[in-house]
Structures are given as C-alpha cells and as structure tokens.
Amino acid sequence: MKQNRKIYFCEMALVAIALVNLFLISPSEGASTKVAVDRWTIPFINAVTGPAAGLGIPLDWCQDQAVNDINSAGGIAGKPLVIEKCDEAMDPTRAASCMKKAATGGLVVMGPMTSLSIRVAQPIAKSAEVMMLVAYISPEFIQDGRPWIVSLSRNLEYRAEFDMSNWVQRNPEMKKVVIFQLPIIAEWRDLVKAHKKSLEKRGVQVLDVIDVAQGSLDVSSAVVRALKLNPDGIDTVLWASDTVRVIRELGNRGFKDTKRIFIHQSADLSELYTMAAEANNALDGCYMGAFAITPTTPVGKRLFEGYRKLKGQENARKIAWAGEGYYIATYLIKEAIEMTGVTGDPGKLKQERTMIRDYLNSVKDYDAPMWGRISSIEGGGFTIPLYFTQIENSKPVPITSTIQK
Amino acid sequence: MEALLAIIEAGIVSGSIYSLIAVGMTLLLVVADVIQFAYGQAVVISIFFCWLTLHLTNSVVLSFFVAAVVSTVLQFVLEPLLRTLRERKLVLETLILTIAVGMILTEAMCQYFNAGMPIAFPDSMAGGGWALSFRLIRITAADLYVVVATVASLAVLAFFLFKTRQGKTLRAMAYNIQVSRLLGIPIRKCTTLSFVVAGFLSALTAILLILALGAASPVLGENLTFKGLAVMMLGGMGNLKGAVLGGFILGLIEALVRGYLIGDWADAVGMGVIMFVITLKPAGLLGQVKQG
Amino acid sequence: MFSLYVNNLLLTVIFFILVSWACYLPFSCGQLYNGPAFCAAISGYFAAYVTKCFHWPVLLGFFGGIVLAGLFALGLSLILAPFTGFQMAVATMALIFIIQTVLKNLDFLGGVVGMSGFPEIKNLLVIGLVSVVIVLILLHRLHNSRWGRAMEAVDVDSEMARSMGIDAIKMSIVIQTISGTIGGLAGGIYTFALGTVHPEIFGFGLLLYTYTIIIVGGRHTPWGPLFFAPILWLIPEFVPAGIVKYRNFMFGAIIIVFLLAMPEGVITKGLVRRIKFALVPKKAEGGGWVGNGKNT
Numbered sequence: 001m002k003q004n005r006k007i008y009f010c011e012m013a014l015v016a017i018a019l020v021n022l023f024l025i026s027p028s029e030g031a032s033t034k035v036a037v038d039r040w041t042i043p044f045i046n047a048v049t050g051p052a053a054g055l056g057i058p059l060d061w062c063q064d065q066a067v068n069d070i071n072s073a074g075g076i077a078g079k080p081l082v083i084e085k086c087d088e089a090m091d092p093t094r095a096a097s098c099m100k101k102a103a104t105g106g107l108v109v110m111g112p113m114t115s116l117s118i119r120v121a122q123p124i125a126k127s128a129e130v131m132m133l134v135a136y137i138s139p140e141f142i143q144d145g146r147p148w149i150v151s152l153s154r155n156l157e158y159r160a161e162f163d164m165s166n167w168v169q170r171n172p173e174m175k176k177v178v179i180f181q182l183p184i185i186a187e188w189r190d191l192v193k194a195h196k197k198s199l200e201k202r203g204v205q206v207l208d209v210i211d212v213a214q215g216s217l218d219v220s221s222a223v224v225r226a227l228k229l230n231p232d233g234i235d236t237v238l239w240a241s242d243t244v245r246v247i248r249e250l251g252n253r254g255f256k257d258t259k260r261i262f263i264h265q266s267a268d269l270s271e272l273y274t275m276a277a278e279a280n281n282a283l284d285g286c287y288m289g290a291f292a293i294t295p296t297t298p299v300g301k302r303l304f305e306g307y308r309k310l311k312g313q314e315n316a317r318k319i320a321w322a323g324e325g326y327y328i329a330t331y332l333i334k335e336a337i338e339m340t341g342v343t344g345d346p347g348k349l350k351q352e353r354t355m356i357r358d359y360l361n362s363v364k365d366y367d368a369p370m371w372g373r374i375s376s377i378e379g380g381g382f383t384i385p386l387y388f389t390q391i392e393n394s395k396p397v398p399i400t401s402t403i404q405k
Numbered sequence: 406m407e408a409l410l411a412i413i414e415a416g417i418v419s420g421s422i423y424s425l426i427a428v429g430m431t432l433l434l435v436v437a438d439v440i441q442f443a444y445g446q447a448v449v450i451s452i453f454f455c456w457l458t459l460h461l462t463n464s465v466v467l468s469f470f471v472a473a474v475v476s477t478v479l480q481f482v483l484e485p486l487l488r489t490l491r492e493r494k495l496v497l498e499t500l501i502l503t504i505a506v507g508m509i510l511t512e513a514m515c516q517y518f519n520a521g522m523p524i525a526f527p528d529s530m531a532g533g534g535w536a537l538s539f540r541l542i543r544i545t546a547a548d549l550y551v552v553v554a555t556v557a558s559l560a561v562l563a564f565f566l567f568k569t570r571q572g573k574t575l576r577a578m579a580y581n582i583q584v585s586r587l588l589g590i591p592i593r594k595c596t597t598l599s600f601v602v603a604g605f606l607s608a609l610t611a612i613l614l615i616l617a618l619g620a621a622s623p624v625l626g627e628n629l630t631f632k633g634l635a636v637m638m639l640g641g642m643g644n645l646k647g648a649v650l651g652g653f654i655l656g657l658i659e660a661l662v663r664g665y666l667i668g669d670w671a672d673a674v675g676m677g678v679i680m681f682v683i684t685l686k687p688a689g690l691l692g693q694v695k696q697g
Numbered sequence: 698m699f700s701l702y703v704n705n706l707l708l709t710v711i712f713f714i715l716v717s718w719a720c721y722l723p724f725s726c727g728q729l730y731n732g733p734a735f736c737a738a739i740s741g742y743f744a745a746y747v748t749k750c751f752h753w754p755v756l757l758g759f760f761g762g763i764v765l766a767g768l769f770a771l772g773l774s775l776i777l778a779p780f781t782g783f784q785m786a787v788a789t790m791a792l793i794f795i796i797q798t799v800l801k802n803l804d805f806l807g808g809v810v811g812m813s814g815f816p817e818i819k820n821l822l823v824i825g826l827v828s829v830v831i832v833l834i835l836l837h838r839l840h841n842s843r844w845g846r847a848m849e850a851v852d853v854d855s856e857m858a859r860s861m862g863i864d865a866i867k868m869s870i871v872i873q874t875i876s877g878t879i880g881g882l883a884g885g886i887y888t889f890a891l892g893t894v895h896p897e898i899f900g901f902g903l904l905l906y907t908y909t910i911i912i913v914g915g916r917h918t919p920w921g922p923l924f925f926a927p928i929l930w931l932i933p934e935f936v937p938a939g940i941v942k943y944r945n946f947m948f949g950a951i952i953i954v955f956l957l958a959m960p961e962g963v964i965t966k967g968l969v970r971r972i973k974f975a976l977v978p979k980k981a982e983g984g985g986w987v988g989n990g991k992n993t
Contacts, residue, residue, distance in 0.1 A: 049944060225664045
C-alpha cells in the first residue's frame with residue numbers, strides 16, 4: 001500500500017539522518033592534536049578519576065613539577081614542553097580512546113598509569129608505531145607491545161631474588177613459608193611465583209599460596225588456613241590495607257615474630273604506615289621491599305615537602321611510590337629528544353618516532369634525578385633502584401639497596 | 406578441627422554483617438516498597454564521615470554520633486526522591502535511581518575521603534575491647550556484638566512490623582497506598598518514619614562494622630549492597646527471617662571456600678550457590694513476602 | 698579513511714549504541730536484564746581465541762562469537778525467564794561477576810591479563826555501521842509489530858497481560874536471546890576495534906553508561922540510544938579536564954534528574970508519533986488531508 005511505502009521511506013530517511021548524525025559529530029581530523037612547531041607536545045595518559053585516582057593525583061602533580069623544572073631550565077632543546085593530558089580513569093574503554101588520540105600525532109606517549117590500561121594500550125601503540133614510556137609495570141607484562149614500549153621497572157625475577165635472598169639471609173632457621181596473595185592483579189600473581197621460585201632455590205618450602213581479595217570482609221579464614229599449616233615465615237603480596245589486617249590477625253592468633261614476615265614493594269603506601277601506627281605499630285620488625293625511601297636527594301626532598309604542604313604528611317609518601325617514576329620519565333623523554341636530535345616536524349613523524357624508540361631501548365647510564373644512573377635492560381625494563389628495609393616505629397628504615405656505590 | 410571451628414566463627418561474623426545489611430534493605434522493601442541499591446554505600450559513607458570526625462576532633466563519641474546522623478539523614482533525604490517514582494509505580498526506575506545514588510556515593514568516597522584510599526580506625530576502637538582466644542579460635546567482643554545485634558534487630562523489627570499497630574500501618578501502606586490514604590493513614594509522615602527507622606538500622610550497622618572490621622574502603626559499599634541483595638533473594642524477598650538465614654549461609658560458604666578451596670572463588674561460589682537455589686526455588690528458602 | 702582516533706571514536710559509539718539497544722529491548726518489557734555485558738565478553742573472547750589459537754578465518758570467528766553468545770543467552774533464558782524484574786537484575790549482575798571470575802582464572806584465555814595479538818578485521822567500521830542499520834530496522838519492526846505491543850502490555854501490567862493470553866515466559870525467552878545476540882555483536886565489534894580482550898572490559902562500568910543512555914534517550918523507542926549514545930559518550934571527550942573528573946557524578950545526577958522529571962526520556966513514543974504524523978499526515982474521512990488546513 002502507498003501509505004506503508006511512505007512510512008517505510010520515512011523510516012529509511014530517519015535511518016539516514018541518524019547515520020549522518022554519526023558522521024557529523026565526529027570531530028575533524030587533527031582538531032585535538034597541537035602542531036609541535038614551537039613547543040614539544042607530549043601526550044600523558046593518567047588516571048585522575050576512578051579507583052586509581054588516589055595514586056594518579058599525586059603522580060599528576062609530580063609530573064607537573066617535572067614540566068615546570070624542565071621549562072625553567074630552558075625547556076627541551078630550547079623549546080618549552082607542554083603535556084597533553086588524558087584521563088584513563090582505570091577504564092579500558094577510556095584508555096583505548098586516550099591511546100588512539102595520543103597515537104594520532106604524538107612523538108612518544110607517557111603512560112597509561114594502571115596496568116590494565118597499559119595492556120589495552122600496548123597493541124594500539126605497536127600498531128600505530130609510537131613509543132610508550134610507562135613506569136611501575138614489570139617488563140614481563142609489556143612483551144605484547146615490544147619494541148614500542150619500555151617500562152621504568154625491574155624484572156619480577158630480579159625483584160624476587162633481591163627481596164627473598166635478603167629476607168632468608170636474615171632468617172636462616174626459616175624453612176616453611178606461607179604466601180598471601182592478591183589474586184586480581186596478574187603482575188602480583190607472577191611476583192608470587194617468582195618469590196616461590198627464589199625461596200625454593202634457598203631450601204625454603206612454600207606450604208600454600210592463599211588468596212585475600214582486596215578489601216575482603218573476612219581475613220580470619222585465610223589467616224586460620226595459613227596458621228594451621230604451622231609455617232615459620234609469612235610472605236605478603238597484598239594491598240597495603242589488607243597487609244596490615246592480615247599481619248594484625250596473625251599476631252592476634254599467635255604469630256608474633258614479625259622478622260619472619262615479608263611485605264612486598266607495592267604495599268609501600270602511606271596508609272600502610274598510618275594503619276600500622278593506629279594498630280600500635282603492629283608491623284614493627286617486618287622486612288619490606290621498597291621502590292624508594294624517604295627522599296634524600298634535593299629534588300626528592302623538594303617534591304616531598306611540596307606535596308606535604310599541599311596534601312599533608314600522610315599523602316606525601318605517595319610521591320615516592322607514584323610520582324617519582326613519571327617525574328623521571330619526563331626527564332628521560334627530554335634526554336631522548338635532545339640526544340636523538342629529533343625536530344618535531346610532523347612530516348618526519350614516522351622516522352622520528354623510530355629514533356625515539358631506538359634510543360629508549362638502549363639507554364646506558366642515564367643520570368636520572370633522584371635515582372642515580374639507570375640503564376635499559378633486555379625486555380624493556382630499566383635498572384631502577386630497589387631497597388630492602390625493615391619497619392621501625394611504623395616507618396621503613398633502609399638496610400640495603402641495589403644502588404652500586 | 407579447631408581450624409574448622411575458627412573458620413566457621415569467621416563465617417558467622419561476616420554472615421551477620423550480610424544479614425544486617427539484608428535486614429535493613431528488607432525493612433525498606435516491606436514498609437516503603439523500595440529496593441535500595443545504595444544501602445551499603447550509605448552505610449560505608451557514614452563510616453568515612455566517622456573516620457573524618459575522629460581525625461578532626463579525636464572524639465570517639467562524637468564520631469559515632471556523626472556516623473549515626475549521616476546514615477539517618479541519607480535515608481531521610483532519599484525518601485522524597487523515591488516517593489515520586491513509587492507513586493507512579495515505576496519499579497525499574499526506582500531500582501535505577503538507587504543504583505545512580507550508589508554510584509554517586511562511591512565516587513564521593515573515591516574523590517573526597519583520604520584521596521580514595523582505604524581508611525583504618527585505631528586499635529582501641531576495632532575489636533570492641535576484649536577477646537577470647539583458644540589456639541586458632543578467637544572471638545572478639547565486636548564479633549559477639551555483631552551476631553547479637555543481627556538477631557536482636559530481627560526480633561525487634563519482626564515484633565514492630567507484625568505485632569504493633571504502627572508496624573501494621575506501615576506494611577499496609579506499602580501494600581496499597583490508595584486504600585491506606587482512604588483509611589486516613591498519614592502517608593508522608595509514615596513513609597518518612599520508615600526511612601528514618603531504616604536510617605537508624607544503617608547507623609547501627611555502620612558502628613558495628615567499625616568495631617568488627619576496623620577499616621573500610623570505597624568499594625566496600627557496593628560489595629555489601631550486592632551481597633545484601635543476593636541474600637534477600639536467597640532468603641525470600643521481604644522475608645526478615647530469610648534475610649538473616651541467607652546472610653549466615655552466604656557468610657559460611659565464603660569462609661569455607663577461603664579456608665579450604667581457592668580463595669579467589671569465594672564470592673563467585675557464593676553467588677553461584679544463590680543462583681542455583683533460586684533457580685530451583687524462585688521464592689527463596691523461606692518464601693517471598695513481597696514481589697520484587 | 699579516518700584517523701585512528703576518529704575511527705576508534707566511531708567504533709566506540711557504535712558499540713555503545715548496540716549495547717544500549719541490547720539492554721533497551723528487555724527494559725521495554727519491564728526487565729532489567731544485564732545479559733548483554735557477559736554476552737559481549739563471551740563473543741569477544743571466543744572470536745579472539747579461535748582466530749589467534751586455531752587460525753580460523755577472522756569473519757568466521759567474529760560471527761561464531763555472536764552465535765555462541767546468542768546460544769548462551771537462549772540457554773540462560775530458559776532458567777531466567779520466570780524471574781521478576783528485581784531478581785533478573787540481581788541474577789544478571791551476579792552472572793557478570795561469576796563470568797568475570799571464570800575468565801580471570803582460565804589461563805588458556807589469558808587469565809587476568811586477557812588476550813591480544815589476534816588478527817584484525819579490515820573495514821570493521823563498515824561492518825559496524827551496517828550492523829547498526831540492520832539492528833535498528835529489526836528493532837523498529839519489532840516495536841511496531843504485535844510482539845511490540847505485547848511487550849508494552851507486559852511492561853504496563855504483566856498480570857493483566859498474562860490474563861489476556863500473552864505468554865510472558867515465551868516472550869522473555871525470545872527477548873533475552875535477541876538481547877544477548879545483539880550484545881554478542883557489540884562485543885565482537887569492540888574486541889576487534891581494541892585489538893585486545895580482557896575480563897574487566899565488559900563489566901559493571903558498562904552498566905552506568907548504558908543505563909544513562911537508555912534513561913536519558915528514552916526507554917520506549919530504539920531512537921533514544923541511537924541519538925544519545927554518541928552525545929553522552931562524546932561530551933566528556935571535549936570538555937575541559939577540570940570538569941571531566943566529575944564525570945561519574947554528572948552521569949549519576951543526570952540519571953536522577955531524568956528519572957524524576959522525565960522518566961520516559963527525551964525521545965518518547967509520543968514524540969516519535971508526532972514526528973511521524975508531521976511527516977506522513979493521515980487522510981481524514983471524506984478524502985481531505987488533516988494537518989495542513991486543507992479539509993474538504
């Protein structure tokens with residue numbers, strides 16, 4: 001019928017309008033990308049909202065300080081540095097969108113910050129052939145994106161060997177250990193496997209690996225499960241707040257020798273110490289791996305003090321864990337641009353991206369602010385400093401480190 | 406054997422927390438015909454306010470008082486939002502509104518309290534004061550308070566709702582608001598009252614959580630809400646006894662999985678068991694009192 | 698044709714349109730069914746796995762994933778069909794959680810790391826656009842058919858609808874299967890758009906966007922998600938960073954405001970009818986046309 005045909009054509013017209021809508025609202029190409037003629041524009045993907053914002057915000061501040069410091073010292077090859085920020089919000093959809101935006105014109109990309117977003121972004125960077133510089137994720141987890149990604153981090157195996165050898169050396173009678181792990185983070189699960197390998201190499205038996213979910217209502221069941229095996233050592237690869245709860249519960253149920261407890265680096269956050277202090281210094285005596293200690297370098301002190309004035313003593317420590325890496329990453333990019341002599345000319349983008357990639361994959365003895373000399377290692381990692389500490393009065397006190405004297 | 410008893414004790418305590426949450430949500434369903442997807446988040450944000458007050462004033466009494474006030478005020482403030490949709494019988498929209506409120510509360514906790522990091526209370530507040538220990542078994546005062554409070558709240562609410570005139574009035578209103586209006590029941594006053602009662606229960610839950618856990622995180626609220634809903638389904642929608650029974654069952658299942666199987670599966674196994682039970686018996690273990 | 702960024706934006710918008718449609722369909726007969734989220738995961742994982750590890754032709758893997766998602770939704774619907782609105786909401790949320798846990802613990806599917814390195818689909822954008830057109834026509838036809846009216850009746854009063862002879866259980870099974878299949882289609886497109894699949898991608902975060910799109914756009918017609926998915930996704934891309942951090946607050950507030958003030962959403966049935974009427978005026982009795990003042 002004629003009427004039905006008219007309705008049908010109207011429907012099709014509406015469909016066409018809708019599809020045109022899809023095209024019309026797509027932005028013009030290059031609208032969001034600045035042309036780097038008189039400045040270096042580097043994309044930076046960070047999580048300033050969502051569950052990771054607690055670390056993303058100090059990281060963002062620290063990175064701003066790096067930009068200010070670089071620009072007040074003359075910029076990069078005489079031109080100012082401008083950071084183009086994008087919020088990944090620990091959401092893989094957003095991370096992919098940020099990465100694709102960054103890959104449109106960026107010479108090199110910093111971030112994403114969270115490990116999930118890094119995994120989502122890697123194949124995109126590799127396909128677009130743009131270099132990613134990240135921090136805090138082990139090289140084992142960036143192989144999918146190689147050689148278009150490097151991480152300011154050590155291999156898991158190296159970290160495990162350093163931590164476990166120091167722990168076992170100080171507890172020679174310890175022969176049976178239980179490990180508590182956070183199951184949701186792949187990197188930490190692999191760290192547990194590396195810890196297990198290192199311990200077994202030293203004649204220490206791992207009796208069980210017990211899951212403790214983040215923010216779990218009940219840690220008692222997991223603690224009872226551990227204690228019924230009569231271990232003489234406990235290794236915790238957990239989030240900071242859960243580490244304190246587990247160690248308190250262990251103490252409540254009879255496991256009081258804190259020297260026989262090891263806490264891994266990623267628990268090195270301010271709330272670990274705040275909660276420990278609230279719990280009558282329940283963690284004193286525990287050994288702990290750390291990425292950084294209370295800053296001793298002038299730059300480190302300045303950052304620590306600056307953030308302390310802004311956000312208080314408790315939050316200042318986040319600079320050490322979350323901020324330093326990307327402060328240094330910013331400087332490393334400056335170094336890469338200056339050492340390779342790239343011009344930022346959009347016409348030579350592909351060629352210059354390759355030059356940056358090659359430089360970042362073969363760094364030798366770069367004198368990083370706060371960290372001393374670092375070099376690239378095979379697999380995309382760097383020789384970043386690691387510390388072995390012991391907790392005293394709910395603060396980490398360094399005992400030894402990987403820094404070559 | 407003692408390990409099993411210790412694990413069962415842990416399961417009963419966490420089960421009591423689930424039951425308390427489910428009882429609060431059941432109360433709102435029975436008297437206000439509302440399924441509150443933001444209940445857990447409201448409880449946890451009042452814990453965060455308690456922590457903030459403690460840090461600013463160092464007063465335990467004042468901080469508990471603030472937790473109670475925040476809890477009650479939150480439920481009170483939500484009531485007029487939900488009333489509009491209820492009167493138009495928009496069930497799905499009510500669910501989604503409370504989901505949206507829950508998301509706003511979680512985001513507020515992520516952004517404005519302790520920079521989104523978990524919070525902890527001093528040792529003196531957590532645990533409740535004393536503890537009985539026998540090798541691996543340990544029962545704190547807080548554990549006892551939580552279990553006793555769960556059973557007591559069930560008894561008190563059941564008595565109030567089913568044996569007192571006021572309670573019957575509230576239930577009648579939830580069942581048929583038009584007829585209740587014709588009978589001269591002051592609808593607005595009674596609905597507000599029912600939300601305030603839910604607020605008090607939520608305040609009690611917040612305080613008990615502080616004593617039992619000594620810590621909280623922004624995602625705890627969503628977790629508790631979700632478990633509370635699942636427990637309600639397991640026990641039977643609108644069934645107070647079912648809410649308590651369901652809570653204990655879920656707590657025990659999770660503790661046993663954590664104690665003897667792969668801990669990461671505890672939540673999934675708990676949910677799986679609930680799904681299995683309601684597939685066989687959609688009305689829940691003790692039967693439905695209210696349609697969801 | 699487009700830059701990587703624009704291509705990705707369009708594919709993401711297509712993904713949200715399809716997922717919103719997948720959720721809109723059961724919503725329009727009174728069910729809060731979150732199946733599209735896990736159906737998208739099943740489809741994406743299947744396609745990634747068979748194309749990477751068994752070297753299936755990429756389009757076969759893509760369509761295979763959609764079929765599998767549909768079959769899964771069908772099987773599940775046989776259990777979920779009798780559930781009430783609330784039970785359906787909680788049960789499907791629980792299933793999202795259970796399926797994520799299963800995926801995180803299956804090492805051959807990449808575990809918590811997920812999978813990448815599977816082949817690309819060329820012209821994915823074209824497939825995406827064609828999918829949008831086909832699904833829109835399907836939904837439009839469904840909406841204007843006897844089924845569509847039956848769905849509306851169930852939404853308004855399911856008891857009365859049953860007493861009038863509408864088989865709500867059968868309807869629920871069909872709706873859930875279609876919804877799951879559309880979810881699978883969305884998942885397949887998005888997996889190949891990203892080039893990676895991970896258990897967290899198709900999770901609870903998706904629900905906030907989807908509900909906002911449906912509530913704001915309109916829950917009773919398919920036009921709402923079509924117009925509002927692009928708008929609601931793209932706005933945060935172009936607002937200043939200082940405002941973006943309030944994104945989740947804003948989405949929550951938008952949902953609340955619309956639910957209270959405009960629970961039908963922007964594009965209501967009435968609006969669609971008025972537009973249709975304005976475009977296609979009806980003939981009056983006696984042969985004249987109404988609507989343009991030319992009565993005879």
